[in-house]
Amino acid sequence: SPLIHSRASNTSYTNSNGLKFNHFNGSLPNITLLATGGTIAGTSDDKTATAGYESGALGINKLLSGIPDIFNIANIAAVQEGNVNSGDVSSSLLLNLTHTLQTQVCDDPTMSGAVITHGTDTLEESAFFIDATVNCGKPIVFVGSMRPSTAISADGPMNLLQGVTVAADEDSKDRGALVVLNDRIVSAFWATKTNANTMDTFKAYEQGSLGFIVSNKPYFYYPAVQPNAKHTVNATDFDTVPRVDILYAYEDMHTDSLTSAVKNGAKGIVVAGEGAGGISTDFAAAIVDVVEKHNIPVVLSHRTVNGEVPTADIMGDNAKTQIASGMYNPQQSRVLLGLLLAEKKDLKEIREVFLKATVA
């Protein structure tokens, strides 16, 4: 039967956690929709603008009102958690989201899953964080858009409809957090934004997408599986994430970026190294100095999109001071190192977690 007809119920319902469903139909799955902002909530006076618009301008209920069909898929409790450009999403917001997802979705047998709307610039960091901290098997789906809500052919409404559909689908369980944009379903563990402007931006180049969506029907290529390298975190044990800075490597790189990061309170460092973790001789010496003085972990990652930093490349003296990121890119390494420091893992334990993503 065609989806485009509105038979959504007008009965509202508030559950025991205070989640309000405006169109409640007892035969549909229950989904919580946590809105954080981004371009999906962006607006512009110019319908052709795909740049220079205002991010995080529209409330989630306004966005939903343009997609009434969504209420035929699931009962939706929409909560405005924030309305920011994704560069302003912080680890404290993510810890709040973790707590909300755990108590209001995981621990409530009447809830099927969750959708999080998010700006795409840092979406992969938040999705990676939540993938590590929320692991009850219920689908947690991140959606965003590349065009603001006012643009001709805005992609947000379809992405949101598809995200809710994926979150409500039994087949989406036990796959970790998911990213749904541009008709594709990608594992949050591997997803990265590969294009600053176009809609076909979220990719897991080496691992591929998990599935796709046609006429609002999700299809998964394989049964549910989790990444071999995945480390799960119990975030109830801490309420802040220590500061971890990313330093980008390049020819002529200066060592004072490292000393100043540590001086200003970084408790861990990720270096976006050249190739398989390359850095200058001076910078390597500066790392030895900083680690000896401050005993903080330094993870060497790669500024290339794909591949790994092998432990074999940082043997000898460097192995005492640097941890190979393996396949984790700098932004994934930062999130993971922050969570490991929050868990109070020591250097040896941190190394072991990164080793799970390392081939050689």
Ligand SMILES: NC(=O)C[C@H](N)C(=O)O
């Ligand atoms: N497409 C987007 O959502 C970009 C926006 N600047 C954001 O990340 O919030």
